[in-house]
Amino acid sequence: MNNHHKSSFILLIFIISLINCDEKNWKQKDIRDYNDADLERLFDQWEENEEPLPDDELPEHLRKQSPQIDMTKMDFSNPENVLKLSKKGKTLMSFVSVDDNPTRDETESITSLWQSSLQNNHIIADRFIVDDNRAIFMFKDGAQAWDAKEFLIQQKRCKDVTIENKVYPGKYSKQKKKEEL
Template sequence: ATECDLPEHRRSPPPIDFSKVDPSKPEELLKMSKKGRTLMVFATVSGDPTEKETEEITGLWQGSLFNANFDIQRFVVGSNRVIFMLRDGSLAWEVKDFLVSQERCIDVTVEGQVFPGKAAKKDDAKYKQQNDVKAKKSKKKSEHKKPDLEGNSASHLKQEL
């Protein structure tokens, strides 16, 4: 039997050329070690979706990835959880980068590492963000009232009095 006929766990891992590995990028090494191996990427969908909604949302994600030439299978494993199975695990990080940028993605798990998605920031910091926006707006208004010529508003006020 040739290597290709063997089940994946029996195949020898792809040879890694360590001279091409950038030690400051451990992900590069992981990518190389996963080349040609099946890898699962887990994703969580925000907003308490039903399984059907999750099916629809993640179907769109899968479609986008498919259009970008990612050979990927999708399995909905809960009302808001989905597994994307990649034939070539070295692409997992690109898939992860795509998924975390999606509006409804809370998090993506690759090889036991959890990466927060766009929706995670919203849920945790929803209240904080609203306040930040208000604070920014009020600051802007006060900045535009009078140009502060000396850079010291206290002495500026004295002159007006």
């Protein structure tokens, strides 16, 4: 081997040892001392070992396929059940209005109580106040919206529940009492 090859070989070994040394050093560093390159390496390692989420755990817009609907189990004489089954596994919003001109704080308190009651019955919904007397209940599984509606319209202060542009008046609402007269 001539001197040029020897020096290139020594330089190559030196660079490899520096890389290995650097890799060991960044792994032994205190995380508070990590620089951007160390964090990038850590992130790359994390991504290499990450398994993809199962389809049912992905957000709705990233799923490869939507839940299959068994048409044999559908009762086409009941349009509400058809809607309920068609919304299974899909996000759905419903509007809930509170009766008796409540303040925003009252609406917050009342709808929070309703949300807790629904969760106690395994009906999961996020709740957002949109007006002094109105809230949105957002269901990750849209089929639960109709079960929630059955509970909500039975509540004394529920004016109405709107799902898919259909309004269901509350059992005790002043609006329903006027219609009955």
